[in-house]
Amino acid sequence: MVKTDVSQLTQLGRTAKIPASPDAAVLERVANSQGATPYMVRFTAPEFTSLCPMTGQPDFAHLVIDYVPGKWLVESKSLKLYLGSFRNHGAFHEDCTVGIGKRLVKELKPRWLRIGGYWYPRGGMPIDVFWQTGAPPKGLWLPDQGVPPYRGRG
DSSP states (O other): OOOOOOTTOSSTTSOOOOOSSTTTOOOOEEEOTTTTSOOOEEEEEEEEEEEOTTTOOEEEEEEEEEEEOSSEEEOHHHHHHHHHGGGGOBOOHHHHHHHHHHHHHHHHOOSEEEEEEEEOOBTTBOOEEEEESSSOOTTOOOOOOOOOSSSSOO
16 A cells, blocks of 8 residues: 555545635645546536526535546545535536536646536536547546436435
């Protein structure tokens, strides 16, 4: 086992408030001790919340983030706080979903990343948003994201 240096982390193991905005959020990372091995990491946020930029009403989504780490892993508490920072952020579904994916790519420089935003309907129509950096690495086991088409998601 390789011991991971966590001395530079500022949120893990400490009290940390949800940032006021996604721009104010700090995404932290740690070295990937398995960087030579292609494998996939999945984060699921079934209760993601943001605000409609037009009405201020809450929007809810089930996010699934899959990535193949390179040199870095995202520290999960910082990711949770970053996603929580969208609670008071007004943006369209597409902007939230793609913006989260692009921010993770900028911070982590993964070999590959995809995000699925499965948004619950408001006004009678769900909007699902998908983005990825390109083709997944050859030979990667890539499970289905497991979120069914909308029929009363739960």
